[in-house]
Amino acid sequence: MTKHAQSMLLGMALAALVLPATAQTSSTTSTPDNPPPTVNQRKENQQDRIANGVQSGELTAGETHNLETKEADVNHEERDMRKLDNGHLTAADRATLNQQQNKLSNQIYNDKHNAAVQNTNPKSEVGKRAENQQDRIAQGIRSGQLTAGETAHLEGNEARINHEVHNDRAANGGHLTAGEKAQVNRQQNRQSGRIYRDKHNGRKQ
Numbered sequence: 001m002t003k004h005a006q007s008m009l010l011g012m013a014l015a016a017l018v019l020p021a022t023a024q025t026s027s028t029t030s031t032p033d034n035p036p037p038t039v040n041q042r043k044e045n046q047q048d049r050i051a052n053g054v055q056s057g058e059l060t061a062g063e064t065h066n067l068e069t070k071e072a073d074v075n076h077e078e079r080d081m082r083k084l085d086n087g088h089l090t091a092a093d094r095a096t097l098n099q100q101q102n103k104l105s106n107q108i109y110n111d112k113h114n115a116a117v118q119n120t121n122p123k124s125e126v127g128k129r130a131e132n133q134q135d136r137i138a139q140g141i142r143s144g145q146l147t148a149g150e151t152a153h154l155e156g157n158e159a160r161i162n163h164e165v166h167n168d169r170a171a172n173g174g175h176l177t178a179g180e181k182a183q184v185n186r187q188q189n190r191q192s193g194r195i196y197r198d199k200h201n202g203r204k205q
Contacts, residue, residue, distance in 0.1 A: 039078065039094060042101045046071060047148070047205060049108050051141035054134055057120035058112040061134070061158035067108060068155060071148035074100050126165060126181060129188045133158060136195050145199040154195060161187050 037045065050067055053059030059067070074097065081093040089097070122128050137154055140146035146154070161184065168180045176184070 039089065039097050039101075042098075042105075043071070043075070043205075046101065046104060046108060047141055047144075049105075049112075050151075051138045053108070053112045054118075054138040054141065057118040057134075060116050060118045061155045061162055063111040063116065064137075065152050065155035065159055067104065067111065068148045068152035070104055070107070072152055074104065075148055124176075126176065126184050126188075129185075130158070130162065130165075133188065133191055133195060136192075136199075140195070140199045141205075144205040147203050147205045150198040150203070154191070154198065157191050157194070161191065 050059065050064060050071075054064055077100075078089070078093075078097055081089055081097075085093070118131075118134060119127060120131060122131055137146065137151060137158070141151055164187075165176070165180075165184055168176050168184075172180075
């Protein structure tokens with residue numbers, strides 16, 4: 001390979017590295033024509049990212065429970081701030097919420113890119129029901145029918161069921177007994193009812 005060809009390849013490689021970083025910087029830089037996202041816009045974006053992670057299996061029920069608990073805490077703090085200022089947020093309030101949302105955004109990214117995943121193609125009946133519940137929760141997050149607090153509660157239940165199934169399988173050579181399947185089915189029935197009620201109670205994110 002000639003020196004000229006080597007130089008061209010090196011230049012192309014450097015461009016491939018620089019362009020994504022440039023695009024990312026430009027998309028997050030605020031200008032008069034491109035103002036920074038509002039608190040509500042950022043909340044909506046975080047919820048969409050969580051919903052996508054639940055749907056894709058990149059977020060486990062336990063991770064989603066943790067993320068949505070923090071999201072609910074931020075929402076609660078925002079409501080308290082608005083109560084103190086006649087429904088408005090001060091510049092200091094916005095800065096505080098923005099810092100919290102930055103931390104949550106990083107945690108969403110880290111949780112979606114770690115080794116922990118939720119099985120999105122289960123073979124067992126129990127696994128398929130769990131996947132169906134996760135799909136319903138993801139749809140509720142995306143549509144706003146489920147608040148962060150409701151999602152945190154639902155995913156906490158889901159994580160407990162998953163943990164119980166895992167322990168039962170570990171104790172029985174990877175299988176569930178008929179009694180264990182019946183127990184899990186009852187728990188999933190209750191969870192299904194909770195999902196329906198939370199999605200239809202009139203509360204919105």
